[in-house]
Amino acid sequence: MVDYAKLDEARDAIRAAHLRADRPESSARGLHHVALLSSDVERTVRFYQDLLEFPLTEIFENRDYRGSNHFFFDIGNGNLLAFFDFPGLDLGPYAEVLGGLHHIAISVQPQRWERLKDKLDEAGVEYQTESGTSIYFRDPDGARLELIADPLGEMYGTVVR
Secondary structure, rough: OOOOHHHHHHHHHHHHHHHOOOOOOOOOOOOOOOEEEOOOOHHHHHHHHHHOEEEEEEEEEOOOOOEEEEEEOOOOOEEEEEEOOOOOOOOOOOOOOOOOOEEEEEEEOHHHHHHHHHHHHHOOOOEEEOOOOOOEOOOOOOEEEEEEEEOOOOOOOOOOO
């Protein structure tokens, strides 16, 4: 049985020990890209560029695997979502596992969130809506995505940056 009171105490202890009002500047400049796998480059481009409206920015050969593509989509603020395909390798279907990627949350303006929700409906993409600002769904290869209408640095009214 899970002892939720102990979990709450542990969270409070971590917050007290590590959350600082005088937090130093991060050593990072930002997220360059997150890389996922694609089993079909054309289908992936149609899904991310045409349906979700994330422009394809570049496609070139993967330096680590001859014949494989490395391609990128603009997800705003200089951030990219990247993909690899690995022709000839049987990678199997996407598997969401403990310790692996859970989901990618991408912030969109509330008006675009509504339009993209309508486009998901028109395309027959199943999704789940949470808290009135988040839509969870899977891409053609099964990776879980979230479109969130909250501003960057906020989540459901809490500042997280």
